[in-house]
Amino acid sequence: MTDVVRAWVGSAPLAWLREVVDVVTMKDVAERAGVTKQTVSNVVAGRPGVGAATAARVNAAITELGYTPNLVARSLATGRTRTVGLFVPTVGATFYADIVEAVEDVLEEHGHHLLLCTTRFDGERARRHLAGLTSRSVDGLLIAGDRDLTCHLPEPADVRFPVVLCAWETEVPDRFPVVTIDFEHSGYLAGRHLRGLGHRRVAVLASPAQALRVQGFRRAFADDGLTVPDTAVHFTPQPDVAGGFAAASAALAADPRITAVFAAYDALVPGVLQAAHEAGRSVPHDLSVVGHDDNPESRLLHPPLTTVSVPRRRMARQATEALLRTIAQQGTTAGPVQLLQPELVVRGSTGPPAQPAR
Amino acid sequence: MTDVVRAWVGSAPLAWLREVVDVVTMKDVAERAGVTKQTVSNVVAGRPGVGAATAARVNAAITELGYTPNLVARSLATGRTRTVGLFVPTVGATFYADIVEAVEDVLEEHGHHLLLCTTRFDGERARRHLAGLTSRSVDGLLIAGDRDLTCHLPEPADVRFPVVLCAWETEVPDRFPVVTIDFEHSGYLAGRHLRGLGHRRVAVLASPAQALRVQGFRRAFADDGLTVPDTAVHFTPQPDVAGGFAAASAALAADPRITAVFAAYDALVPGVLQAAHEAGRSVPHDLSVVGHDDNPESRLLHPPLTTVSVPRRRMARQATEALLRTIAQQGTTAGPVQLLQPELVVRGSTGPPAQPAR
DNA sequence: CTGAAAGCGCTTACAG
DNA sequence: CTGAAAGCGCTTACAG
Numbered sequence: 001m002t003d004v005v006r007a008w009v010g011s012a013p014l015a016w017l018r019e020v021v022d023v024v025t026m027k028d029v030a031e032r033a034g035v036t037k038q039t040v041s042n043v044v045a046g047r048p049g050v051g052a053a054t055a056a057r058v059n060a061a062i063t064e065l066g067y068t069p070n071l072v073a074r075s076l077a078t079g080r081t082r083t084v085g086l087f088v089p090t091v092g093a094t095f096y097a098d099i100v101e102a103v104e105d106v107l108e109e110h111g112h113h114l115l116l117c118t119t120r121f122d123g124e125r126a127r128r129h130l131a132g133l134t135s136r137s138v139d140g141l142l143i144a145g146d147r148d149l150t151c152h153l154p155e156p157a158d159v160r161f162p163v164v165l166c167a168w169e170t171e172v173p174d175r176f177p178v179v180t181i182d183f184e185h186s187g188y189l190a191g192r193h194l195r196g197l198g199h200r201r202v203a204v205l206a207s208p209a210q211a212l213r214v215q216g217f218r219r220a221f222a223d224d225g226l227t228v229p230d231t232a233v234h235f236t237p238q239p240d241v242a243g244g245f246a247a248a249s250a251a252l253a254a255d256p257r258i259t260a261v262f263a264a265y266d267a268l269v270p271g272v273l274q275a276a277h278e279a280g281r282s283v284p285h286d287l288s289v290v291g292h293d294d295n296p297e298s299r300l301l302h303p304p305l306t307t308v309s310v311p312r313r314r315m316a317r318q319a320t321e322a323l324l325r326t327i328a329q330q331g332t333t334a335g336p337v338q339l340l341q342p343e344l345v346v347r348g349s350t351g352p353p354a355q356p357a358r
Numbered sequence: 359m360t361d362v363v364r365a366w367v368g369s370a371p372l373a374w375l376r377e378v379v380d381v382v383t384m385k386d387v388a389e390r391a392g393v394t395k396q397t398v399s400n401v402v403a404g405r406p407g408v409g410a411a412t413a414a415r416v417n418a419a420i421t422e423l424g425y426t427p428n429l430v431a432r433s434l435a436t437g438r439t440r441t442v443g444l445f446v447p448t449v450g451a452t453f454y455a456d457i458v459e460a461v462e463d464v465l466e467e468h469g470h471h472l473l474l475c476t477t478r479f480d481g482e483r484a485r486r487h488l489a490g491l492t493s494r495s496v497d498g499l500l501i502a503g504d505r506d507l508t509c510h511l512p513e514p515a516d517v518r519f520p521v522v523l524c525a526w527e528t529e530v531p532d533r534f535p536v537v538t539i540d541f542e543h544s545g546y547l548a549g550r551h552l553r554g555l556g557h558r559r560v561a562v563l564a565s566p567a568q569a570l571r572v573q574g575f576r577r578a579f580a581d582d583g584l585t586v587p588d589t590a591v592h593f594t595p596q597p598d599v600a601g602g603f604a605a606a607s608a609a610l611a612a613d614p615r616i617t618a619v620f621a622a623y624d625a626l627v628p629g630v631l632q633a634a635h636e637a638g639r640s641v642p643h644d645l646s647v648v649g650h651d652d653n654p655e656s657r658l659l660h661p662p663l664t665t666v667s668v669p670r671r672r673m674a675r676q677a678t679e680a681l682l683r684t685i686a687q688q689g690t691t692a693g694p695v696q697l698l699q700p701e702l703v704v705r706g707s708t709g710p711p712a713q714p715a716r
Numbered sequence: 717c718t719g720a721a722a723g724c725g726c727t728t729a730c731a732g
Numbered sequence: 733c734t735g736a737a738a739g740c741g742c743t744t745a746c747a748g
Binding site for chain 1: 459518
């Protein structure tokens with residue numbers, strides 16, 4: 001059948017295909033309306049300087065033919081795709097899922113599309129994705145979460161478009177603008193809360209990338225002349241409930257005298273509670289637990305979780321807006337650091353230690 | 359400064375911009391290697407018929423100049439963007455987050471990019487997104503989840519690219535291929551399990567879009583001559599923990615004699631457990647709870663949840679592969695329904711009723 | 717095995 | 733206020 005159609009339509013290259021798919025082009029609209037392509041372009045783009053009568057004729061032709069502009073051709077001509085790339089480690093964690101949706105909201109407001117790449121905590125995968133993105137298929141790139149890209153971050157010279165960093169906790173590179181949380185302070189808030197309740201002997205559950213919040217947490221204890229030793233910091237094998245269970249079990253086994261735990265992200269906490277339960281500890285009476293992130297589920301735990309709330313949606317919005325601004329003014333790729341402030345949310349999972357350690 | 363550069367480079371349109379951004383084009387490579395653009399194109403595309411020596415010269419020029427092909431120009435010439443659009447209601451639910459990642463995996467294997475649109479259970483938003491996608495910016499579209507697009511589904515004639523449906527539960531339209539779960543059977547499995555344990559008086563918590571699994575659930579009771587009345591079906595105000603709490607509270611208040619609850623998706627269950635707790639019911643002794651989806655968190659609940667497992671990642675993979683196949687063979691947009699089979703996973707949240715209702 | 721031409725469907729200056 | 737030309741950077745037939 002293909003051959004039949006082809007023979008019937010004629011031999012112009014690809015003409016048969018156009019005929020089959022029936023693509024209406026700007027030229028068709030122009031002919032129908034009795035004007036040039038340029039005028040159609042002006043009408044479509046809403047540029048001034050087209051007579052009312054002409055515009056009406058063009059618009060009529062557009063709806064009659066069902067014309068819809070070819071965005072690829074437009075991109076080639078303008079050099080912009082109106083598409084932004086977003087790197088996140090995963091969408092399975094609600095922290096990043098919220099970021100994705102917030103970014104998408106801002107992009108939609110500005111008429112941009114979202115190209116999503118999840119890196120799955122895999123630097124090599126991230127690097128591959130990045131290579132695939134070069135070559136003008138996006139106008140800019142937002143990298144949210146430094147868990148795996150930290151050593152694969154491209155040089156500004158190697159990348160053809162503006163890049164903005166977001167939710168960055170490890171060293172903040174100065175070659176790109178970054179919008180992130182004051183993680184040192186968020187850790188400090190968690191630590192100061194526990195100190196204020198009288199806890200002296202505590203454990204920290206974190207992933208290695210969360211150095212800043214751990215540092216802040218320790219600073220709160222240092223303020224009172226107390227030390228949180230390295231042996232009290234337990235790394236989570238995976239960033240989820242199972243990782244929380246493993247790390248909390250390890251922490252309780254390593255030092256049964258701890259009276260509180262800082263779970264450096266809420267996603268760990270159901271596992272932490274389970275580990276406490278299996279160790280015969282009730283929360284908060286025998287063990288206080290403070291989280292970080294304030295995930296929506298956290299208030300529904302038993303007991304409701306005391307945690308540090310970080311404005312992740314606002315952060316994502318600001319980062320996206322910064323990126324769009326950079327894109328608009330053609331690549332001023334350097335910029336200052338924007339730090340958003342966390343807030344402690346006290347609920348039921350923390351209280352004074354049962355028998356204050358000396 | 360712009361003006362200075364412009365004056366310096368000359369008056370060729372946009373030449374100053376190219377100079378500033380320093381874009382290397384295929385023509386530059388060709389000149390450097392002493393061949394035509396066409397030969398460069400052949401080398402880049404890995405097409406046969408280029409002499410080894412020539413290819414080596416071209417490749418050397420490519421790396422020396424740091425050439426990277428302009429995908430937009432390629433797309434305009436080929437008519438393919440190697441980008442696929444994906445509609446999901448949200449990425450905040452792990453069910454859809456898993457689908458997104460599975461789709462992305464398949465796309466990556468085939469060298470395609472992912473354009474993500476979340477509809478947020480908002481049909482109007484979905485319609486807008488769809489309109490924005492037309493015009494060749496994607497090669498195909500995967501719509502996962504029918505919660506809001508059901509009445510906004512485009513006519514095949516109105517859409518310029520292949521569409522495949524996935525995770526579809528309401529009426530299955532015959533105008534597009536669909537890869538989904540046998541939801542009627544999954545509901546039946548949940549119902550049969552409760553019946554087998556001896557439950558006779560039960561409630562269902564579901565969203566209105568989940569008619570099929572509710573229907574299957576009822577069929578299991580009908581098999582034994584029992585009826586699950588409409589008054590026992592409680593709709594969830596929101597698709598999350600809070601919705602589960604509200605619906606379960608309503609169900610327990612409406613009929614305190616129920617001995618089991620079918621939560622039509624696992625995301626509800628923490629709220630259901632909480633409602634049971636507040637009603638003074640222990641699970642499974644005073645109330646059995648069976649879920650649907652088998653979210654990873656579900657096995658960590660107290661008690662671990664009995665639920666119906668659906669192969670969502672496999673479903674997403676198959677749907678994506680079907681879409682890519684359709685794209686490859688230029689738009690055979692009709693196709694059969696692929697139904698994947700669910701499986702019951704029995705854990706601790708279900709048991710025989712404490713005092714069997716007559 | 718390699719090269720000159722035409723085309724993809726737009727937009728961007730520029731002349732009437 | 734409208735039109736003819738050139739260009740965006742590729743690929744696709746086709747001739748040597």
